[in-house]
Amino acid sequence: MALELYKEKWSGEVEIVNIGDKKRVCVGGQTTLPFLFEEGGFPCRPVIALEVWDIPPLDWSDNLVTALGDAIKDPLRWAKEAENLSIDLLCLRLYGIHPEGLNRSTEEVINIVKDISEEVSLPLIIIGCGDDSKDSLVLHEVSEAMKGKQLLIGEVTQSNYKTLAVSCLADGHNIIAQSPLDINIAKQLNILISEMGLPLNRIVINPTTGGLGYGLEYTYSIMERARLAALSGDRMLGCPFICFVGRESWRAKEAKAKFSEYADWGDEYKRGVIWEAATSCGLLQAGADILVMRHPEAIKIVKEYIEDLTKEE
Amino acid sequence: MAISGLEIYKLLPKANCRQCGYSTCLAFALQLAKRETQLDKCPHVSEEAKKILTESSLPPIRLITLSRDKTQLEIGNETVLFRHEEKFHHPAGVGIILEDDLTEDEFIKKVSQINKLRFERIGQILDLNLIALRQKQKDPKIYLDRLDFILENSLLIPILMTEDKTLLSKARDLCKDSQVLVYCADINNYQDMVNLAKEKNFILVVKAGNLDELTTLISKINLEGFEDLILDVGEKPLRNKIWDFTQIRRQSLKKKNRILGYPLLGIVENTHPYQQILEAITLMAKYANIVLLGGTEPWQMLALLTFRQSLYADPQKPLQVESKDYPVGSVTDKSPVLVTTNFSLTFYTVLPEIEASKIPSYLISVDTEGMSVLTSWAAEKFTPEKITETIRKCRIEEKVSHRSLIIPGYVAVMKADLEEKSGWQVIVGPREAAGIPRFLKNLS
Structure with missing residues (x-):
């Protein structure tokens, strides 16, 4: 008995955002929901970025620190070693500029970014430290110094998008628009940024990531709603998603608790790895385009998973 | 898929005999559509109507x-x-x-x-x-x-x-x-x-x-x-x-x-x-x-x-924890007291951070109807009155000898008001739960 299939005829699609100059990565472009190849097109597969800090992270779990080794003491080395992992991009987080921390100067940071950009061929994502005024000062300069490199820079919110949007427009970069698990704010922010002249194909949405067991389902449903709206023709929500899964999953107690304290939860190393991989997997099924990850083994597993789902038949 | 009241009405005898307990066939049909009553209450319904209505009332995916x-x-x-x-x-x-x-x-x-x-x-x-x-x-x-x-x-x-x-x-x-x-x-x-x-x-x-x-x-x-x-x-x-x-x-x-x-x-x-x-x-x-x-x-x-x-969590009804005081670690009468909301996600984000600090503390969850800190503050569910009521209800003053209360950094504005209402000294904690371990360590 031949079954008459139910195929959606979507009127919208996701924008394609290009990141990088030497080695270029494209994200987005879907014309249907995640991995429904029978129904629509997927010009770009989901990609993975390794999260690298400009200063050695102090509070990362032993599991992560051991896996990454001494490289985390030097951003350039960390970034270079990343090329051995099967990743698509580098995500450099500039915690060193934080006024309450190292308070690194703009010049110092620009040197770090330039060194990495020269020595490593992967496309770059640059993220500030979270302090609004310092970020807008430094990111503006980084943007200018890296003119034409088609970085992905962030993050901006409704209250501070203007300066960075202007820089990205002038210097040919892409921007990360962050909204607090709120589809209306996500849309509003995209409208505001595109009104400044930065086209939608240069905006990536950070819907705010929840780790597995710590709000993943909120991110999941916000992404599904936004993607359904985009496919139904709402262009202002038709931007790819970036999810900071490394940061969120490694905050989870389940990812970092010691075996000695939680023997019932099983192997400590594998538990951490699966927490990051499972968070990634869940969000991929809701439409994630860029995963920013931390653990080399979790990256390897998720990469295999993506390849398995997207390989040509 | 559900069938509408009017569609059901078309299949009924339309005699308004009231034997079903409703004054008209239309009223009965509307109740049927809402699944508030059963078709067998109607003694005159035809076999054909029965068949159609029974099928339409089946769930689309069998339980x-x-x-x-x-x-x-x-x-x-x-x-x-x-x-x-x-x-x-x-x-x-x-x-x-x-x-x-x-x-x-x-x-x-x-x-x-x-x-x-x-x-x-x-x-x-x-x-x-x-x-x-x-x-x-x-x-x-x-x-x-x-x-x-x-x-x-x-x-x-x-x-x-x-x-x-x-x-x-x-x-x-x-x-x-x-x-x-x-x-x-x-x-x-x-x-x-x-x-x-x-x-x-x-x-x-x-x-x-x-x-x-x-x-x-x-x-x-x-x-x-x-x-x-x-x-x-x-x-x-x-x-x-x-x-x-x-x-x-x-x-x-x-x-x-x-x-x-x-x-x-x-x-x-x-x-x-x-x-x-x-x-x-x-x-x-x-x-x-x-x-x-x-x-x-x-x-x-x-x-x-x-x-x-x-x-499978209900997206419309956030998970909540019971509003009470939770001892974290081996608490004493010197242990710090922190307040947060009863939204599970907030509560279970704060809890592991207190555990991570290794400083035994009391965590009090206030009934904010499952809203997070900022949302409940904006909705006036996380107020000095509400917090005061909760700390009294759980008799925390009998469990600790000090009178200092730590509130989330996002609601720093309520400090003075809360001090006045509760009679406790209020310390403004970090905005993000991740800051709690460092905060608690510096506190002692």
């Missing part, structure tokens, strides 16, 4: 109940394709597949591992539901011995995976009153399997490699008068399973196609310990009502069951 002793697993009867549209109603059953060719020692070890797979998260118990015994060797006695061992040593609901009908019949009898699942009927054996299912009373998995064949097979089984089915689309790459499952769910909900209106079984054959879990999560996200896998490691199951808990 199947598996059981063993007092444990029940209800699956199916889902109403939406996306959780935000309403919610996913019946959490997917999770089960382990054991093969009967394991040595006795290995088998016993596995069952004891499985029995330990039980966790508590956000005040809920996360556990497995099912244990499947798959026949891999030929001796029926060994299969039955293994099954007997499972029934003696595990409380999970059994799934019998064998197509040997004589063996199946004996195995089914061993399970006594349990409502078990049998794997599986296909195009070659379905007549015998259906007859046995009717005779012995079990739920049957029906398997076909593509949706056309599956549709044909289910139609044939339905003609035999059997409907206690769960569907399997066979072994194939994960992306094809995603498509088949999505298609089946859409057929039921969007096209009201009853033939495919049964729960779905997702079997993870992948033996890689990490990929197994990713595949299980994927199948669960994409509509599997039962997920079976081979892995029995606690770290695997903790991740998978946590995902199930998240996916």
Whole structure:
């Protein structure tokens, strides 16, 4: 008995955002929901970025620190070693500029970014430290110094998008628009940024990531709603998603608790790895385009998973 | 799919005889549409109308109940394709597949591992539901011995995976009153399997490699008068399973196609310990009502069951914790006192950070109706009055000798007001939970 299939005829699609100059990565472009190849097109597969800090992270779990080794003491080395992992991009987080921390100067940071950009061929994502005024000062300069490199820079919110949007427009970069698990704010922010002249194909949405067991389902449903709206023709929500899964999953107690304290939860190393991989997997099924990850083994597993789902038949 | 009140009205006698208890047929029809009353209250309804209305009131996806002793697993009867549209109603059953060719020692070890797979998260118990015994060797006695061992040593609901009908019949009898699942009927054996299912009373998995064949097979089984089915689309790459499952769910909900209106079984054959879990999560996200896998490691199951808990959480009704004081670590009368909301996510974000600080503290959750700190503050559910009321209610002043209260950094503005209302000194804590360990260490 031949079954008459139910195929959606979507009127919208996701924008394609290009990141990088030497080695270029494209994200987005879907014309249907995640991995429904029978129904629509997927010009770009989901990609993975390794999260690298400009200063050695102090509070990362032993599991992560051991896996990454001494490289985390030097951003350039960390970034270079990343090329051995099967990743698509580098995500450099500039915690060193934080006024309450190292308070690194703009010049110092620009040197770090330039060194990495020269020595490593992967496309770059640059993220500030979270302090609004310092970020807008430094990111503006980084943007200018890296003119034409088609970085992905962030993050901006409704209250501070203007300066960075202007820089990205002038210097040919892409921007990360962050909204607090709120589809209306996500849309509003995209409208505001595109009104400044930065086209939608240069905006990536950070819907705010929840780790597995710590709000993943909120991110999941916000992404599904936004993607359904985009496919139904709402262009202002038709931007790819970036999810900071490394940061969120490694905050989870389940990812970092010691075996000695939680023997019932099983192997400590594998538990951490699966927490990051499972968070990634869940969000991929809701439409994630860029995963920013931390653990080399979790990256390897998720990469295999993506390849398995997207390989040509 | 529901039928409207007016459509029902057209099928009624329209005599307004009031024997149903309603003043008009229209009023009765409207109540029927809301499922507030039953059609059999109408003595004059025609057979044809009865047939149409009974069919339209069936859920688009059949509810199947598996059981063993007092444990029940209800699956199916889902109403939406996306959780935000309403919610996913019946959490997917999770089960382990054991093969009967394991040595006795290995088998016993596995069952004891499985029995330990039980966790508590956000005040809920996360556990497995099912244990499947798959026949891999030929001796029926060994299969039955293994099954007997499972029934003696595990409380999970059994799934019998064998197509040997004589063996199946004996195995089914061993399970006594349990409502078990049998794997599986296909195009070659379905007549015998259906007859046995009717005779012995079990739920049957029906398997076909593509949706056309599956549709044909289910139609044939339905003609035999059997409907206690769960569907399997066979072994194939994960992306094809995603498509088949999505298609089946859409057929039921969007096209009201009853033939495919049964729960779905997702079997993870992948033996890689990490990929197994990713595949299980994927199948669960994409509509599997039962997920079976081979892995029995606690770290695997903790991740998978946590995902199930998240996916099936009600998006409209946030999980909440009880409003009270929670001692964290070995508290004394010198321990700091922190307040937060009763929104589970907030509470369980703050709690591990206090634990991480290794400084024993009291954490008080205020009933904010499941809202986060900023939302509840804006909605006036997290106010100086409310906090004062809560700290008095839990008599924290009898448990600590100091009078200092730590509030989330986001509500720093209420400091003065709260000090006045509560009589406690208020210390403004960090904005983000992640800042708590450092904050508590600096405090002492």
